[in-house]
């Protein structure tokens with residue numbers, strides 16, 4: 001059941017504390033701690049007032065994150081974080097909306113919402129905490145699990161190919177697409193700030209290992225394959241971004257792509273303007289019949 005958590009406090013303006021009093025209940029060593037730390041840092045850099053900020057999630061270990069943040073929060077239903085967030089932006093465009101959740105939440109049950117959020121281009125940030133597993137339900141394979149990955153649900157190895165989250169976002173037309181790693185919280189915080197500053201739908205896929213349901217050390221696995229987007233990469237070139245997304249030998253961190261086009265809020269303001277004008281014209285036309 002959807003749950004609205006209003007935890008915004010009235011902390012003094014000079015130093016905003018984004019940490020809530022709720023105990024973080026993830027397993028020791030969970031990659032999600034790195035994401036949470038980067039989120040705190042990025043919010044500190046932005047200095048947003050918690051009363052103007054809503055953190056939205058679905059269901060999963062990662063989706064518990066709104067409880068740990070001093071802001072408004074919406075711990076929603078599995079796979080429905082994006083529609084909830086778009087609704088928030090439509091009803092109050094001034095809100096800062098940051099959406100977080102797991103790879104299962106976003107790319108399995110929630111995958112159908114992704115293209116439609118993207119093509120509306122709402123001014124919000126969507127962060128996937130990608131551990132390539134269903135953590136909360138005790139370690140089944142997810143849409144980003146590797147082929148032949150062994151889990152309790154796939155004891156003979158996963159028979160499905162994984163989706164490529166970066167290509168997924170690029171092909172659907174997201175206006176900002178970036179990738180990060182929870183083991184590099186400072187870099188991640190910088191990436192989040194760039195995503196927050198982007199006017200439109202910004203997507204960040206974060207590699208966030210689940211040590212509980214991975215037999216190998218995924219932190220080390222990723223760290224050994226980390227690369228950064230080349231400095232001369234043209235972020236306005238979607239095809240070049242796709243080439244980086246399809247590199248199989250490394251995990252490249254940074255901003256792959258961005259473009260600037262009207263946001264959902266701009267588009268709705270345009271419609272409101274037209275409605276207002278039409279109404280004015282209609283009123284004048286009606287009045288002219290009585291003059």
Ligand SMILES: Cc1ncc(C[n+]2csc(CCOP(=O)(O)OP(=O)(O)O)c2C)c(N)n1
Nearest residue numbers: 060061062078102103104105133134135136
């Ligand atoms: C409609 C619905 N279907 C299925 C579930 C069961 N369920 C809860 S969390 C989850 C997957 C969690 O995986 P992910 O989104 O990757 O988050 P993680 O726990 O890995 O952070 C599933 C299938 C549910 N709660 N609601």
Ligand code: SF4
Nearest residue numbers: 026027030061135210
């Ligand atoms: S099960 Fe995995 S994803 Fe969930 S809290 Fe534990 S380490 Fe993190």
Ligand SMILES: [Mg+2]
Nearest residue numbers: 102103131133
């Ligand atoms: Mg997951």
